[in-house]
Amino acid sequence: MEITTELLLSAYMQGMFPMAESAKADDIYWVDPQMRGIFPLDQFHIPKKLARKIKAEPFEIKINTAFNDVMIHCANTTPHKDRQNTWINQTILTHYNKLHEMGYAHCVECWQDDKLVGGLYGVSLNGAFCGESMFHTVTDASKIALVYLVARLKVGAYKLLDTQFITKHLSQFGAIEIPRLQYRVLLKDALLQDEADFYGLAEDAEPSTILQSVTHTS
Numbered sequence: 001m002e003i004t005t006e007l008l009l010s011a012y013m014q015g016m017f018p019m020a021e022s023a024k025a026d027d028i029y030w031v032d033p034q035m036r037g038i039f040p041l042d043q044f045h046i047p048k049k050l051a052r053k054i055k056a057e058p059f060e061i062k063i064n065t066a067f068n069d070v071m072i073h074c075a076n077t078t079p080h081k082d083r084q085n086t087w088i089n090q091t092i093l094t095h096y097n098k099l100h101e102m103g104y105a106h107c108v109e110c111w112q113d114d115k116l117v118g119g120l121y122g123v124s125l126n127g128a129f130c131g132e133s134m135f136h137t138v139t140d141a142s143k144i145a146l147v148y149l150v151a152r153l154k155v156g157a158y159k160l161l162d163t164q165f166i167t168k169h170l171s172q173f174g175a176i177e178i179p180r181l182q183y184r185v186l187l188k189d190a191l192l193q194d195e196a197d198f199y200g201l202a203e204d205a206e207p208s209t210i211l212q213s214v215t216h217t218s
Helices: 005-013 048-055 068-073 090-102 141-155 180-191 207-212
Strands: 018-019 029-031 035-039 058-065 106-114 117-123 128-136 160-164 175-177
Touching: 005 018, 005 090, 005 117, 005 207, 018 090, 035 180, 048 141, 048 207, 058 141, 068 106, 068 128, 090 106, 090 117, 106 141, 117 141, 117 207, 128 141, 141 160, 141 207, 160 180, 175 180
Parallel strands: 128 160
Antiparallel strands: 018 029, 035 160, 035 175, 058 106, 106 117, 117 128
16 A cells, blocks of 8 residues: 555544554554553653753754654664664655645754754644654753653643653653553544644743643652
8 A cells, every 4th residue: 555645644543653664664554552652741740850951951942943854863763672673764754754844743853052962753633743753862852852842732732642652761751551442532532622733832932931831840
């Protein structure tokens, strides 16, 4: 089956997402996990040490200025200790860049000394944001990108932040696993939120505004 942006969007609306066996693979396959990772946005919490670092402003945070570069960095980072190959191949790179051009995919970037040092990207459909991958080359850059994403989603009235799978890294911020059917119920509700606005938070928002938007610290 030939992958298209329309097929991608349809799959996400049904709770599925694509992966490839490796960067060199020609094909993709569809994933619909029995247990799904999500962030309950009203329960997201920030470790106090990370909150202090955010206040120190170690990075310049940008939105959607280097989408392809973020994807490439993510592809060059081993995603998990149990998976040695990236799941981002050229097909995925091409079509997610198309989604980005269409306004359906976004990235949050951390810059330091004019260099991209961390970030994440995902697919945005009404009130659902489906996180795809993140990377860092400087300590805490991906964590801070995640905090800025959550603040943006909360201010923008999103209802769902999908993480696909749970990792220890994500669990420290409050990510949980839920059954597939429960995820689909939450997804259906989020897709009805057509007033969600990814750009509702000012890009130059102060760290205090970001932290207040998220609110939970531990």
